[in-house]
Amino acid sequence: xxxxxxxxxxxxxxxxxxxxxxxxxxxxxxxxxxxxxxxxxxxxxxxxxxxxxxxxxxxxxxxxxxxxxxxxxxxxxxxxxxxxxxxxxxxxxxxxxxxxxxxxxxxxxxxxxxxxxxxxxxxxxxxxxxxxxxxxxxxxxxxxxxxxxxxxxxxxxxxxxxxxxxxxxxxxxxxxxxxxxxxxxxxxxxxxxxxxxxxxxxxxxxxxxxxxxxxxxxxxxxxxxxxxxxxxxxxxxxxxxxxxxxxxxxxxxxxxxxxxxxxxxxxxxxxxxxxxxxxxxxxxxxxxxxxxxxxxxxxxxxxxxxxxxxxxxxxxxxxxxxxxxxxxxxxx
Amino acid sequence: xxxxxxxxxxxxxxxxxxxxxxxxxxxxxxxxxxxxxxxxxxxxxxxxxxxxxxxxxxxxxxxxxxxxxxxxxxxxxxxxxxxxxxxxxxxxxxxxxxxxxxxxxxxxxxxxxxxxxxxxxxxxxxxxxxxxxxxxxxxxxxxxxxxxxxxxxxxxxxxxxxxxxxxxxxxxxxxxxxxxxxxxxxxxxxxxxxxxxxxxxxxxxxxxxxxxxxxxxxxxxxxxxxxxxxxxxxxxxxxxxxxxxxxxxxxxxxxxxxxxxxxxxxxxxxxxxxxxxxxxxxxxxxxxxxxxxxxxxxxxxxxxxxxxxxxxxxxxxxxxxx
Numbered sequence: 233x234x235x236x237x238x239x240x241x242x243x244x245x246x247x248x249x250x251x252x253x254x255x256x257x258x259x260x261x262x263x264x265x266x267x268x269x270x271x272x273x274x275x276x277x278x279x280x281x282x283x284x285x286x287x288x289x290x291x292x293x294x295x296x297x298x299x300x301x302x303x304x305x306x307x308x309x310x311x312x313x314x315x316x317x318x319x320x321x322x323x324x325x326x327x328x329x330x331x332x333x334x335x336x337x338x339x340x341x342x343x344x345x346x347x348x349x350x351x352x353x354x355x356x357x358x359x360x361x362x363x364x365x366x367x368x369x370x371x372x373x374x375x376x377x378x379x380x381x382x383x384x385x386x387x388x389x390x391x392x393x394x395x396x397x398x399x400x401x402x403x404x405x406x407x408x409x410x411x412x413x414x415x416x417x418x419x420x421x422x423x424x425x426x427x428x429x430x431x432x433x434x435x436x437x438x439x440x441x442x443x444x445x446x447x448x449x450x451x452x453x454x455x456x457x458x459x460x461x462x463x464x465x466x467x468x469x470x471x472x473x474x475x476x477x478x479x480x481x482x483x484x485x486x487x488x489x490x491x492x493x494x495x496x497x498x499x500x501x502x503x504x505x506x507x508x509x510x511x512x513x514x515x516x517x518x519x520x521x522x523x524x525x526x527x528x529x530x531x532x533x534x535x536x537x538x539x540x541x542x543x544x545x546x547x548x549x550x551x552x553x554x555x556x557x558x559x560x561x562x563x564x
Numbered sequence: 565x566x567x568x569x570x571x572x573x574x575x576x577x578x579x580x581x582x583x584x585x586x587x588x589x590x591x592x593x594x595x596x597x598x599x600x601x602x603x604x605x606x607x608x609x610x611x612x613x614x615x616x617x618x619x620x621x622x623x624x625x626x627x628x629x630x631x632x633x634x635x636x637x638x639x640x641x642x643x644x645x646x647x648x649x650x651x652x653x654x655x656x657x658x659x660x661x662x663x664x665x666x667x668x669x670x671x672x673x674x675x676x677x678x679x680x681x682x683x684x685x686x687x688x689x690x691x692x693x694x695x696x697x698x699x700x701x702x703x704x705x706x707x708x709x710x711x712x713x714x715x716x717x718x719x720x721x722x723x724x725x726x727x728x729x730x731x732x733x734x735x736x737x738x739x740x741x742x743x744x745x746x747x748x749x750x751x752x753x754x755x756x757x758x759x760x761x762x763x764x765x766x767x768x769x770x771x772x773x774x775x776x777x778x779x780x781x782x783x784x785x786x787x788x789x790x791x792x793x794x795x796x797x798x799x800x801x802x803x804x805x806x807x808x809x810x811x812x813x814x815x816x817x818x819x820x821x822x823x824x825x826x827x828x829x830x831x832x833x834x835x836x837x838x839x840x841x842x843x844x845x846x847x848x849x850x851x852x853x854x855x856x857x858x859x860x861x862x863x864x865x866x867x868x869x870x871x872x873x874x875x876x877x878x879x880x881x882x883x884x885x886x
Contacts, residue, residue: 290750396838426606427777431821431834438831453751460823460832480828497755499784501824503808510784512755516720 237279242311244272271297273471284448286462293468303336303417304329335408339420341400345392352388377406398429415447470528477554487561567594574631587613589795598769602786610795615741657732661744663724667716674712699730722753794850801874809885811876
């Protein structure tokens with residue numbers, strides 16, 4: 233499989249916008265510069281064509297920011313995001329997205345559709361603007377995509393408020409797919425849906441992925457969903473990828489102590505005879521404004537030693553398909 | 565021994581422009597002292613409204629149309645407001661999904677805890693302070709004496725939820741209704757709170773009703789489970805028995821929908837369709853339109869079947885596993 237998405241040393245910082253007075257005060261030494269969050273730091277990542285990569289972690293770990301950088305919604309502060317050898321966004325002070333080949337689906341299907349637009353118009357807007365379909369053929373085009381996501385044709389003439397969460401998420405999927413992307417970035421696409429509806433949407437993703445040969449970046453905090461959908465998994469902690477590898481292998485025998493702790497903390501369905509269905513991680517998630525030095529996880533880690541405070545471990549290959557960023561990884 | 569809480573035929577309706585919406589229909593269950601009972605269902609199943617109804621927290625256009633809720637032998641339905649207010653917080657308390665709506669952003673948590681104690685007769689300032697510190701440390705807040713002077717925004721989401729739980733514990737209620745208290749939290753924080761709540765129930769004997777959409781969470785904390793759908797309890801019994809060998813096709817459908825038990829990459833066994841609108845709910849089984857086992861018999865309301873400590877409402881239940 234050829235490589236389709238490539239991130240090279242990608243970082244993203246967010247700072248409070250400083251007004252003129254504040255900037256002058258900082259320049260005169262009267263005030264501190266606004267605090268900066270490194271939401272993503274030094275991430276190297278590749279996604280092969282046709283692969284489904286799961287990106288997991290707790291809130292504030294930078295998984296959504298990374299997804300937005302790959303989708304061309306946010307420019308990286310440093311490094312490059314590439315799709316098929318070309319930058320996803322241009323360069324300069326105000327970079328814009330230069331490709332339609334990557335599209336994104338968001339968690340909240342209620343927020344991602346304009347309430348005053350009919351579904352048909354919402355789906356055909358992008359493809360018409362980019363010349364993927366002639367305005368005269370838009371109707372048939374929209375109906376085709378509605379069918380692909382399991383919705384009847386008359387949906388095109390209705391408004392978003394007339395649909396349930398699951399149906400709206402289908403519309404959002406149809407709208408992203410109508411741009412004929414190669415890569416689909418899905419940010420918690422089933423998190424706001426009920427269990428029975430979740431299964432329907434997961435099945436839809438599995439079918440569409442196979443039929444359209446899609447490459448997926450699947451961002452989720454739900455490891456059960458990721459295990460089901462993704463070939464490979466990347467686990468993030470405070471802006472860094474700490475472990476990456478084939479989903480089954482990583483989930484059954486993680487190398488990074490954080491990956492182990494995260495997996496252990498998720499309650500499993502306890503059936504007859506099961507005991508201790510989950511084990512909490514000690515301590516709290518540190519503030520991303522002031523992450524601990526060295527390995528960000530060392531303050532909560534039982535394996536931590538002095539070197540973990542001094543030096544932050546790099547993501548290093550372990551075997552042909554796995555990599556881990558830890559000075560003292562768990563041995564198999 | 566009579567149960568701590570006994571709900572019988574609880575029915576809560578909302579008057580809407582579209583008609584009368586029966587959110588909770590004929591719900592009966594008991595909670596013993598110190599027991600954790602899980603209440604699971606999808607959105608619109610009536611699980612939260614059931615919780616609110618127990619505390620009399622139903623405002624117009626909603627009302628409790630029928631049924632009885634007895635706490636320690638005292639009937640709560642129809643109780644006058646003053647008496648109900650005296651019971652709320654003291655005998656029965658509630659923890660909500662979003663702690664930031666529970667806490668007043670303008671008061672320190674110490675002040676809020678003092679108000680909660682004063683509302684139930686607390687007078688001695690130093691005793692109230694000591695009780696506040698005690699409950700904060702029970703929910704795992706480090707250095708509680710110093711934290712009393714902090715405002716809610718100075719706590720993280722997980723810590724805020726711990727403060728909300730500590731406030732619920734202040735007056736030593738016999739029962740706490742927990743409405744999705746860990747849903748908005750990260751998994752690592754959820755696990756901490758789950759294990760703390762389990763210890764609390766064990767150590768101080770507080771009973772809990774744990775409302776959640778997450779079967780795995782409920783299975784890890786509740787000894788008994790109630791599965792709700794369209795305002796009805798469809799199945800109830802010991803949690804592990806129900807989840808290992810469900811009798812109701814809906815419970816089975818929920819379990820099959822979970823990716824955890826499927827082979828990765830294969831299609832999940834999904835429940836077709838979506839939850840029904842409660843406004844025009846018919847007299848029959850509400851799950852029948854989505855049920856593979858449904859027949860003509862399902863047009864009539866299934867009566868409750870009982871076997872040992874298991875109960876279910878279904879004309880075509882799944883056979884018991886020997």
